[in-house]
Amino acid sequence: EENGGTELLGIFPGKVQRFSADMPGDNGLPLKIPHMGWSQVNQRQQHPLWQGIADGARFYFVHSYHVVPEDRTLIAATTDYGMEFVSAIAVGNLFAVQFHPEKSADAGLCLLKNFVSWEPS
Template identity: 55%
Template sequence: LQCDVLLKDVLSAQHKPVLAICVGLQALMTSSQENEGVDCLDIVPGEVRFFGNPLKDQDGQRLKVPHMGWNQVRQRAPHPLWQGIADNTRFYFVHSYYVHAADRSLVAGSVEYGVSADAALARDNLFAVQFHPEKSHTAGLQLLRNFMEWNGQC
């Protein structure tokens, strides 16, 4: 199907907004630790990493993997998709792996869950999130509304 070629064409057009959600974000990275290491699409340089087992918070309390539930997203960079959404708003997550972008300037949002994980990446006409906006109540609907109104430029 050569979906990677199609996706790269859409992204290179830079006038069509693209929103990647959860595993969609992970697929954009260079590689993943999943299944003892796999290549990803390498659209965004970086790695998909396993949370670890046992995973503990800063107080030494064990955290569940997969990370399932609500968690605060710290906005690291302004972006049109954050409009009307307060910093540290809670979004819904379901994942055992997290992304770490090689270019830290792409990180638009982060989440703390035993490690500091990239929760949102932004580059040109691409906005990619680890959380599920479609399950994230009012804030998620606002993000989706912002995406529908976004022209793909920052």
Template identity: 55%
Template sequence: MKIAVVDYGMGNLRSVAKALEHVAPEAQVIVTAEPAQLDAADRVVVPGQGALHDCMREFLARGLRDAVERASRSKPFLGVCVGMQMLFDHGEEGDTAGLGLIGGEVPKFSSAMTAGDGSHLKVPHMGWNEVEALRAHPLFDGIAPNARFYFVHSFYCAPRDAADAVARTHYGIAFTSAVARDNIFATQFHPEKSAAAGLQLLANFVRWKP
């Protein structure tokens, strides 16, 4: 099996690759910006961290759009953090057009958000938080209900079709923390930084047959 981690010069590419190597030692994990290698891969992962507009600029400058869109239609596909936000139509950050693979917007958390005790919540949302599955999905197999995953983000995804949301998390508001459609699965949290639960999700992705 060949797993391609898309290299567009942004994000935590190596830590994602190392986590995949850990859960799938028999697989060939490559970090690549070559469309031909993405086409040849059995599974594709688009990681990311940082600003959406910077990530999209670098992604498009490297000519990766067509190959990633082909992968999103034809093979198991995982987006992580900004790699999830890029799938949407539009991001508020930098007034950025996304890939339009999932309908919806990527707005910013309000600086006026408060916790249950009335205290103001910090933006970015950073640290461990519970992820509530909204429906069963193979990538959640073996993961406890409301398991905690690691987040670092100031913007969140708001899918137009509620059926695309597969998990949610509460931080001032209830926001979509994972989406799933056909062979696409994407998370706002970082599974590669989320200890046992994150490694289980990546192992499930390696075995997933959508």
């Protein structure tokens, strides 16, 4: 469903929405979709996977959709691309990201290292 979002798997209440093709970019032209390239990730909650990663570090994205969780406490990070969108969620032993850590240079390698050594309770 283009405007209302798409139902998720039912793990968390919310929607997945496509970026709007008419979102204006900094130059006044519509933003390109898919969102492809390096963008800052703004940490919204403390989490062991952020250890050693600066708030605002850049990660690599390739996507046309973003999640909109009903429970805002799940939001671990946001990113701006014509609008602020959720780029990571976390709860319990789950940590999910919209970006590609494996393509995100030092910050991505640090996140993956943190994931391998993470011992969620």
